[in-house]
Amino acid sequence: MNVTELRKIANRIRRRDLRAVFEAGAGHIGGEMSVIDILTALYFHVLNVDPAAPLAPNRDRLVLSKGHTACALYVTLAERGFIPQEEISTFLKPRSRLNGHPNCTKVPGVETNTGPLGHGLPVGVGMAVAAGLSRASWRTFVITGDGELQEGSNWEAIMAAAQFKLDSLTLVVDHNRLQQGARVADTNNLAPLAVKLESFGWAVEEIDGHDMEQICKALSPGVATTGKPKCVIAHTNKGHGISFMSDDVAWHHKVPSREQYERAMVELEVARAEIEEAA
Amino acid sequence: MELSVRSTELHDCRDAFTETLMAIASENPDVIAVCNDSVGSSKLGAFRERWPERLVNVGIAEQNLVGVGAGLANGGKLPFVCAAACFLTGRALEQIKADVAYSDANVKLCGISSGVAYGELGPTHHSAEDFAWIRAIPNIAVVAPADRIETSAATEWSASFEGPVFLRISRVGVPDLFSEGHTFELGKADMLRDGSDLTIIANGTLTHRAISAAELLARRGVSARVLNLATVRPIDEDRIIAAALDTGAIVTCEEHTIFGGLGSAVAEVVVDHAPVPMKRLGIPGSFAPTGSASFLLDEFGMSPAGIAQSAMELLARKA
Ligand SMILES: Cc1ncc(C[n+]2csc(CCOP(=O)(O)OP(=O)(O)O)c2C)c(N)n1
Ligand SMILES: [Mg+2]
Numbered sequence: 001m002n003v004t005e006l007r008k009i010a011n012r013i014r015r016r017d018l019r020a021v022f023e024a025g026a027g028h029i030g031g032e033m034s035v036i037d038i039l040t041a042l043y044f045h046v047l048n049v050d051p052a053a054p055l056a057p058n059r060d061r062l063v064l065s066k067g068h069t070a071c072a073l074y075v076t077l078a079e080r081g082f083i084p085q086e087e088i089s090t091f092l093k094p095r096s097r098l099n100g101h102p103n104c105t106k107v108p109g110v111e112t113n114t115g116p117l118g119h120g121l122p123v124g125v126g127m128a129v130a131a132g133l134s135r136a137s138w139r140t141f142v143i144t145g146d147g148e149l150q151e152g153s154n155w156e157a158i159m160a161a162a163q164f165k166l167d168s169l170t171l172v173v174d175h176n177r178l179q180q181g182a183r184v185a186d187t188n189n190l191a192p193l194a195v196k197l198e199s200f201g202w203a204v205e206e207i208d209g210h211d212m213e214q215i216c217k218a219l220s221p222g223v224a225t226t227g228k229p230k231c232v233i234a235h236t237n238k239g240h241g242i243s244f245m246s247d248d249v250a251w252h253h254k255v256p257s258r259e260q261y262e263r264a265m266v267e268l269e270v271a272r273a274e275i276e277e278a279a
Numbered sequence: 280m281e282l283s284v285r286s287t288e289l290h291d292c293r294d295a296f297t298e299t300l301m302a303i304a305s306e307n308p309d310v311i312a313v314c315n316d317s318v319g320s321s322k323l324g325a326f327r328e329r330w331p332e333r334l335v336n337v338g339i340a341e342q343n344l345v346g347v348g349a350g351l352a353n354g355g356k357l358p359f360v361c362a363a364a365c366f367l368t369g370r371a372l373e374q375i376k377a378d379v380a381y382s383d384a385n386v387k388l389c390g391i392s393s394g395v396a397y398g399e400l401g402p403t404h405h406s407a408e409d410f411a412w413i414r415a416i417p418n419i420a421v422v423a424p425a426d427r428i429e430t431s432a433a434t435e436w437s438a439s440f441e442g443p444v445f446l447r448i449s450r451v452g453v454p455d456l457f458s459e460g461h462t463f464e465l466g467k468a469d470m471l472r473d474g475s476d477l478t479i480i481a482n483g484t485l486t487h488r489a490i491s492a493a494e495l496l497a498r499r500g501v502s503a504r505v506l507n508l509a510t511v512r513p514i515d516e517d518r519i520i521a522a523a524l525d526t527g528a529i530v531t532c533e534e535h536t537i538f539g540g541l542g543s544a545v546a547e548v549v550v551d552h553a554p555v556p557m558k559r560l561g562i563p564g565s566f567a568p569t570g571s572a573s574f575l576l577d578e579f580g581m582s583p584a585g586i587a588q589s590a591m592e593l594l595a596r597k598a
Contacts, residue, residue, distance in 0.1 A: 026399060067403070092399040092569060099569040100400035115403030116366060117339050147316060150338035179339065181318045188338030 001044050003212045004279045009079060010040040010212070011272045014241050015265065016075045016088060022261040024071075024092040026100065030238035030251040031145060032072035034176040034209070038143060038234055039064075039076045041215040048138065051081035054108040060138050061111050061127045065120020066145040066174060067101040068253075074098050074107070082109035118151025120144060121171060125157045128169035128229075139221065143172045147179025150188045155200075161229040162201030169229040170219065171202075174209065176238040178249045197231045209234025242267055289452025293391060295427035296448050297322045299434040300359055304330065307438070311335060311351055313360045315344045321361035321391050341366045345374035345388070352384040357438065364390025364406035364447060365397070372412055379443045380419040386444075387437045393423070393447040394484065394534030395562070398571040406447075407562045411539025413445045414512045420465055421512040423447040423541075425486035426456045429509060432463035440465065449534070451484050451572045456507075468515040474504035477590055477597070478522035480545055481532040482508045484572075485581060489532055492586035503590060511541050516548050523553035528597045530558045530590050532581055537561035556596045558589050 013036050021027030043049070047060040064073050071091055078085045083097075090096035097106040101115030112123045124142035131138055144154065161169055173193070177184055184190055194204045203225035207214040218232045238252070239245025242264040256264060304310035304326065312326050313335045327334040335351070337343050341362060348360040360367070367390050368375065379386045390409055397404035413421050422437070422444060424430040430448060437444045456471065471486070472493050481489035486507045493503040504526055506518060522529060529549065531542035542559030549555060560581050567575050576582070580589060 024399075068400075094568070094570040094574050096569045100397075101403050103401065113403065115401060116370065147339050150316075150340045152340060152342060180316045180320075181336075182316070187316060187336060188340070 003216070004275060006040055006044055006212045006216070007275045008272070009044055010037050011268060011275060013040060013072065013075045013079055015268045017072050018242070018256070018261065018264055018268065020071050020075065020088050020091045022256055023089065025255055026092055026253070027071045027255065028068040028253045029256070030178065030245060030253070031066060031069040031174070031176070033240045033242060033245065034236040034238045035066065035069050035143060035174045036072050036076070037210050037212060038172055038174065038215055039072055041212060041219060042141060043076050043080045045216050046219045047141070049109070051109070054082060058136055058138050061124070061140045063111050063114065063120040063124050063142045064102060065114050065142055066117065066148055067114030070098070070100060070102045073102055073110070077107065077109040080109070083107060117145065117148040118153040121154050121157040124169055124171070125161050125164070125166065128161070128166040129164055131168050132164070132166070138168070140169045141172060141219070142169070143174060145179070146173055146175045146177065146184050146190060147187070149173065149190055158197065158200050158202065165227045166229045167225065167227055171229065171231045172219070173231060173233050174236050175233050176236045178238045178247070178252070180252050182249060194233055201228060203228040203230045204233065205230070206233045206235065209236035210240055241271060286454055289454055290427045291450055291452055292424065292427050292430040292448050293322045293450055295430040296389065296434055297326060299431040301326055301329065303435065303438045304333065307357060309355065309357045310438070311356045311358045313337065313344060313348050313351065313358050315339055315341055315362045315366070317362050317391070320363060321389070323361060341370035342374050345371040345386075346378050348386045348388075349374070349378035349382060349384040352386050357385065359387045359389055361389040361391055363404070364393035364409055365404050368406060368409040368412055375413065375419070376416050380416045383418060383442065385441055388443070388445045390445060390447045392450040394449060394451075395567060395572045395575045396450045398575065399569055401569065402566040405567060407536045408539070409445070409447065410511050410533070410535050410541060411543070414539065414544060419443040419445055419512070420510065421445050421447070422465070422510050423483040424509055425482055425507050426453050428455060428457040428459060428461050429463060432461050433509065436463040436465065447483060449484050453484050454487050456487055456490070463509070466510045466513040466515055468518040469507040469509070470504065470518065471507050472503070472505040474502040475526055476502045477528040477530065477594060478504040478506060478526045479530045479532065479586065479590065480506045480508050480519070480522070480541070482511070482541060484534050485532040488576070488581055488583050488586060491583035492590065495583055495587040496590055499591070501590065501594065508541060508545070511544050514544050514548060516552065519545055519548045520552045523549050523555045528556050528593050530586065530593055531560060532586055533561040534576065535561050536564055538564055556593055558593045560586060560589055
């Protein structure tokens with residue numbers, strides 16, 4: 001799919017996500033806005049997945065380890081046809097399949113349950129090991145937050161992935177520089193992240209995580225380094241696309257007022273017009 | 280004593296917890312708050328402002344969090360380790376066992392937003408197993424206060440107690456039950472209301488629901504005793520045995536799975552000493568559906584009317 005189409009879809013997902021969080025009165029809008037371009041590129045350009053056969057054995061696997069941004073995943077899955085679009089309006093409602101963290105036993109397209117941070121990468125390592133054992137060619141992608149990388153379990157998995165030479169595994173770090181309560185650098189700094197991962201035996205690429213062209217290029221097949229797992233450090237902004245939310249830790253899980261919601265929606269509509277004009 | 284819910288105004292027990300923690304910390308410079316990127320959710324903002332160097336935020340790393348707490352205790356500090364109850368207990372259980380309980384480190388583990396307080400965030404965020412997990416580990420007190428007054432009293436007590444404590448603190452609003460000046464005694468159940476037909480035993484956010492259930496039962500001519508069992512371990516055997524002998528039937532209510540928690544702990548005492556029919560209310564051994572905390576408690580039969588209904592059914596089984 002071409003980059004303009006992908007941008008249009010990402011914009012549509014942002015608008016639906018914003019509305020869902022506003023209507024549900026809960027969600028993690030900051031981290032949702034930061035990860036949506038990555039999710040869009042994956043589901044509409046990179047991943048070999050089929051909504052009609054969500055459990056096809058040779059599908060590519062995607063694990064959204066930062067499970068608190070489930071709403072962005074649900075909207076993306078709906079956009080891609082895994083679940084009905086109308087179902088998004090049930091987000092967080094009593095007995096909905098769409099609770100605050102994704103549930104693979106209920107929602108097609110979700111590979112494993114996340115919510116407690118630091119779980120996705122070890123599971124991704126297991127998926128990639130399974131692919132190797134089966135001599136299968138499918139790829140495994142894991143998206144983590146940057147604050148999430150403070151969990152030690154990630155570093156155990158980072159070592160294991162290098163040890164097992166998992167070149168079918170790609171970790172995408174949504175590096176928005178913010179965690180729940182403060183900046184990552186002021187809490188438990190990750191820097192220098194690329195150097196750390198390289199020294200752990202990974203191939204590392206740094207990109208602008210809101211530049212669709214760069215995301216697609218970094219995640220497309222054929223660019224893996226043989227024998228090494230790959231990490232794409234995606235430099236993003238929490239709250240990206242909504243000026244007053246962007247790079248502000250207050251928007252980790254704040255819910256916009258009606259006035260803020262309307263302002264945000266206008267900004268996203270303007271962005272849509274710009275994408276269409278540029279096309 | 281005929282204790283009833285004193286007012287319908289609801290309070291978040293986290294506020295009482297941090298206010299008390301700050302009062303203790305202003306007297307005792309060794310008090311340290313330890314957290315995991317949870318300054319906001321543990322309500323430690325004012326603590327950080329006042330004593331920035333006494334707030335140790337390890338980032339999103341619960342195993343490290345509890346280990347650091349144990350090290351601080353070894354170094355002569357009095358650490359209050361604060362984190363969402365689900366991650367504190369689930370993620371760092373072995374640190375709790377080896378570094379805190381087995382090593383007898385004077386660490387206060389404060390499990391915030393316990394039970395199903397996180398509602399719609401789902402089962403990963405529900406702390407529905409912590410009584411069972413921690414109760415199974417020797418040498419650690421398990422305490423779940425029922426209102427802001429008991430929260431404050433239990434927090435104060437924990438600072439003066441030498442040894443590992445797990446304090447379970449909800450964010451779900453609860454009305455005042457105890458009167459100001461209430462002191463907390465480890466291992467002592469409070470009889471909040473006497474009764475002769477059956478006993479309802481609860482703690483935490485379920486205690487006020489149990490009292491309301493007893494009031495509903497009274498209107499139906501059933502006299503229900505209500506025990507607040509804030510300490511799940513060490514358990515108040517005497518009061519539980521007395522309840523079994525005096526009333527002949529026991530309903531337990533907890534914001535926890537019915538496997539291994541308060542109801543199980545009570546049942547252990549009852550089968551050993553005074554077998555009577557029981558009904559254990561709680562999360563029935565399944566992952567909760569999507570819904571708010573109050574929706575889920577009602578869903579699991581723990582609205583006051585639901586508890587009263589279970590009590591009536593239990594009475595029918597009484598010999
Ligand atoms: C084990 C665990 N500890 C704490 C939390 C609470 N929590 C949810 S999101 C979050 C911050 C995550 O920050 P980051 O990984 O940077 O995600 P993003 O900025 O993309 O939202 C925290 C601490 C959790 N979900 N799991
Ligand atoms: Mg982040």
